[in-house]
Amino acid sequence: MRLLLLFICLLLYLPVSAQDAGNTDGEGQKRLLYFADKHNSPYSLSKPLEFLSPKALERRKRQNISLTTRDLPVNPAYVAALKDAGIKVWYTSRWFNAAVVQCSDEQLQQLETLPFIKRYRTLNRLPIQTEELHTLATQHAVVDKSDENSLPVPDREGYNLAFHQADMLGADELHAQGFAGSGITIAVLDAGFPNVDKLQPFSHLFEDNRLKATFDFVLKQENVFGADSHGTAVLSTMAAYAPGLMIGTAYDANYMLFRTEDAASEHNIEEVNWLMAAEFADSAGADVINSSLGYTTFDSPSQSYSYADMDGNTTIVSRAADFAAATGMLVVVSAGNEGNKAWRYISAPADADSVLAVGAVDSLGVKARFSSMGPTADGAVKPDVVAMGQRVYFLNASGGLAQGNGTSFAGPIMAGFAASLWQEFPDKSNMELLKLIRRSGSNAATPDNSIGYGIPTYERVLSVLPLLEGEVQALITNPVYQEQVILYLAEEWLQQAVEVQVLDATGKEVFAQRIQQPAARQALALQPQALQAGLYLCRVRSGSSVLTLRFIKL
Template identity: 45%
Template sequence: MKNIFFIFLFSSVVFSQSSNWWIYFSDKACSTDINLSFESVERRSLQGIEFDFYDIPVCDDYIKIINKYDLSIRHQSRWLNAVSVSVKSIDVIEQLKELNFVQEIKRVKTLKNSNKFNGSINLVNNNIYRSFINSYGPSFNQINMLGGVDLHNQGFVGNGIVIAVFDAGFTQTETLPIFNNLWINNQIVDTYDFVNNDTNVFLGSIHGTMVLSTMGGYMPDSLIGTAPGATYMLFRTEDSSSETLVEEDNWAAAAEYADSVGAHIINSSLGYTILYDDTINSHSYNDMDGNSTIITNAADLAASRGILVVNSAGNSGNNDWYYIGAPADGDSVLAVGAVNAIGEVASFSSRGPSYDGRIKPNVCAQGVYTVVADVDSTVRLANGTSFSSPLIAGLAACLWQSDTSLTNMELIDVIQESDHLFDNSNDSLGYGIPNFYQAFLSNLEIDAQFSSVSYFPNPFSNHFTLYNKTNNNITIDIFNIIGDMIYSSILNPWHNNLDLSFAKSGLYFLKIRENNEVFKIIKN
């Protein structure tokens, strides 16, 4: 069963026939150039990730030879060293097997789409707006339960972080007022439809529109997303009319592209479990081991390139499948389950562990009555881990903005360590519900431990103590969030008491001139 993790009343039966194949090559002998954007190289450089075999493109000479046969190439994969093709005759496959550079050929079989999405979406009563006195409106709870409001108040709204959104379509994203800020500020920088191989992603489904709204939406008193300042790439990887494994290939192609153009985060509210009409080619729970499916391998490879991969755990908790799907099973994937507004696990939220016994889901967020955009320019409530995942992805962008020196895997650790069940994890909630503001504060303390100075308390009220660990005098400068210096002093070795009672509440940056170390301090 292919799951778009979104509970919505939908009914259709679509029959499709596939002649799609992966052609795997034996080497990359004729390829040497690495074609990555400056942003992609920069992301890797900041995390100390070296280039390797997976960054070298598929051999173009092999592509030219393959193209002489009666087939069409759907996608190329440098990570898999393969091409995904469609053929009209099995004879072509037999001919390709004879090529000395072809290592293996795997078929994607034809399946019926016999699955339905069942559930409900509830329109928000406008009277709910009046119960909140802040600009988050009814979306306050889904952000505040994650410590997101406090993190936003420190000025971290995702600026400088690029989120690639993989979904089934983004209908009306180009026209809905909730996305005006994204368009006006040029925060949607790329679109591509990996199903139809064009740039029009504003079709196919409203699912991606609602997912995007939980991160990038900005409509005061109705819905403010978890990362309204982030930059977005919108990729359609899911064909809702198809039920073959070919969508996994689209996902892998999108992940490679996201890597090459410099995305920092992938949010995917898509997943794959069992395909009932093909018991031979279907996934089983045994495949949820982090290594067996194309989509999970692609997700882990994306993570190895320095991308934070956030994926819905799934909506199978109250059906026969029960467990997480792929790629949520990936060992480097942050899988997100769903809870209700008071932190209780949603009955539909897919459970762990992974087949090999790892904690899954990793974290949880509100996926019951989540506030999302509606096509009539208002908001509605929706259920599903489709919406808990982007809540986490957006706040991860804000946290990463606060410290871009973190690697993607360090970011996962910081997030998980802030979870309310970190020391008592389980198969329903994983490590629990994270508190991104506490993760931010904890990361400040970690920074201080490995520096030439330590300081406490942080946050502080009017005074704080700075301990100069060196044997020499040092000069410190303190800047506000817009870069104005508000304080400067020469400090002796040992303890120094600083008086910042004159400063307003907020985030400040403390810089040591001698070694250019910079630390974040917060005044209450």
Template identity: 40%
Template sequence: MKRYLFLAFLLLSTVSTLAQQKYWLEAPLDKRGWIESPGCRGILMSSIDWDALPLPALSERAYQRRERQRIPIRQTDYSHRDPSFEAKLKDIGLEIHGYSRWFNSYSISLPSEDFNLEELKALYTDREVELIPVRTLGRLEAPQTSPVLDETPIPSAAAAPTSHLYNYGQAWAQTEMVHGEALHDLGYDGSGMLIGVIDGAFFNADNIGPLYQVFQQGRVLATYDFVNGDTNVFRPVGSHGTRVWSIMAADLEPQFVGSAPRASYVLLRSEDDESESKVEEDNWIFAMEFADSMGVDVINSSLGYNVFDTDPSYFPSDMEGRTAIVTRGAVMAHRVGMVVMNSAGNSGASSWRIITAPADADSILSIGAVDSLGQVAAFSSRGPTADGRIKPDVSAQGVLTAHLGTSGTVTRGNGTSFSSPLLAGFVTCFWQANPNATNYEIMDWVRQSASHYARPNNDIGYGIPNFQFAMELSGTLSPNPSIFYPNPSAGALYVKMKSDEKATYQIIDINGRVIADGTLGFARNDRILFPLGAANGLYQVRVIQGDEVTVEKVLLQRP
């Protein structure tokens, strides 16, 4: 049987033309081969000459991440990059953008439309080169909404509570919405964890005080610019990466505290801030593999791809988790044990409307945006995916989200670009609290903790996570000693509190509306009744007793 070289898994429009010149080209496999072992460090067999085998492109930290999750070393962990083969490609006029070990392929551009394919075929002796059109990609005009930034310093009017480990300042509302303070109060601040930030330029991030201290403390382990091929990610061509990173890393008490203020970071620029092209998808793959090799635990990618300046763009029907190369890369990142957090996109109010790649991947957390009241942002990209899956997965504040501008002052902006890093930091702290969990378990607990888990929708997915509840689900935190029972409830809910002091209560529906409120006078009046007109579903019951606020999710399930 012939072995065919699939020259394009993205951009061919017809078999008979080379009008589109950007392709992925499968590389010849290293004849020394590889071994997929049930353990991470390989099978100890005396018949194998280990010195003759290529080494996996992994750091010790990357090995450890695999070992914790019982992930074997696979072929995709080895680089089969061949300098002599690359030289031959260049000799026939091909431009090489990079190499992917996950796909064992080169990202290339042909020199012209009339390129002689026979020259390429001659480089392969064990297979034939054949142009296989995966899909005809057309162009759909779909303007995207970029994050809206406000450079005006925020007045310090909204004081954050001082009863927590950190004084969050302007970050309090977005932190309290997901109960991220519950993680920090227990000492889970990202210490010992590694976050990869794949974004645009990080202009001035190495000079802003609250971020510069992360460099000083040795917690920026690596930087790389895949657009220019060097380590300078700080070029003055854009500040999107800086703003995104600040939401996680900044510690500027009492003005602002990020969601993972003690984590370590790898800063990777894959996005050309001045254009939108298919090469940026390739850069994203290369950045992901770099992060994998470094041993990154959690990825934040506040990027999305659907429409390109000149290259063929995607159709909404392509957002089914299998077409876009970045989506395939996101699935690979999950396969090697990372948690991938990706912004859902800002196309909710445009003709495109739905999530963009790689947010359509089934193995990642795609993050939507809500306002300070928990209502979906108009711009937040919706679901479902083209194959009918719920997206986004979860949501967080992406309207007027506090972050640092390039001058180091606290500003606000809109976009799923900001809700994603907010959650990525807290997910990192949550994984720190559950070090033996797999990436799948972490993502599942986050979804289960969310406000709409019982009734997900395609506006905010499973809803707004509650990290205190997630800690209880994972067994890391004992459940609140206050008791609401029975749950599910048929209409009457009994409440047991730690004291007999009078309390007030509210019943809040999934849209954030208070549908009932009243007073509890323990121990005689300890029952909450749902209104007769309340529909079956998930509600939030809030009880305020003195200075203590207790919140419980209760499922109303009338016969």
């Protein structure tokens, strides 16, 4: 596990016990067994309520996502055969068609002879003896009231010192419009949530039935309110509601809290825990996954990854993240804190192509030195966007306001913003929302591997939305002051070179530019300070298509 957070404040670390260390003797090791098929299973795509909740099916229906065999649980006959062979089964995975088991090397040799076992991977974790859990989809009843009364909208003073990190994205403007994530469920995958059940800024989660599920995939128990305090800090940037102390970016949302990380060590089992939590989130009807976790290197003897593995298709967790996105959930992950270290690059699952990977900037919008860089190993631009991640305010496990650095904060701040935005535009699919957030970034014209598409804002979302919905073909900054003039172009205008002319009110040309490779958001090279106050026309031509826009220089 790598927690993508650098605390300025003091943290307490638990010592590593002998039981927590990765073992090498093979006795009782955890393995991921892949099954050969899902043939002759009692489960059927025609009876999805046997393995998915109504909310999970509603999410798919809303986004026109069809069920596939990947959604089917594993064949229970295969699981029964493993038990009959004396194998302890911990979890089963629908998406990977696999089971997490505990077995010795000798037992593994016997398992490899079974016709339904395709292959295996050793996860190198000693188990903690607890009660067995097989099917995650039915473990927790998701209470679904008609989404709870919204909390009073805070004023600026209500955010206290956390105002700027919300205001940088325009989350406070969303809140003022009545959109703070109500009706959206965010699953938070982290290393523990100590005292969340006791601290007043989280009390609304319990009083208003906003906490929909909890599970600790490390200890196999429902209680997640212990272990590492990283999750409490992360959660506060989204969910906190304590006017005068701190307000999170999606304080009105519902939450699911899942512990997938053991902060004392780093092994591949934590990727599998992430997979299990994501499947649980899917089956229980979550809309957004937030994860401030990243994977590159592991404790021996677990297998570490190289930069070449950061291609979005190799690591367990990146494949899991893409599968999660395929179900219609918006997956928001932190990019990593290796930007000023030898590794330098993003970590998994930030390399997955269907996730929103979030880097960090300071309060002035300048990239934080520690924020991990792109591209992915296969050349994709990463991070996707950035948010404030340097000197961010959060709540510690004692309920006090603290300050720290890390993409761990940038990710959930962005996830809360996205959830609030999705409340306003519920007809959007997860990928449409991801695209909208990218296109609304401050660097959308020239995305790079430092800050990606830049800092998205609610104001720019409202500007580019008509383009994405096909209501208009182009937009331009209006009015113009002394900042750059920005031309926004619809998709069909991005396929070939365009010619741009700016004419004054008399029809005289004051500026002309040919754009060989138009971007979604193009900063024009004219100098606004040289323009006289008045009305201007901007004529855009591509082939036989011509349109004219008007703007005013003040």
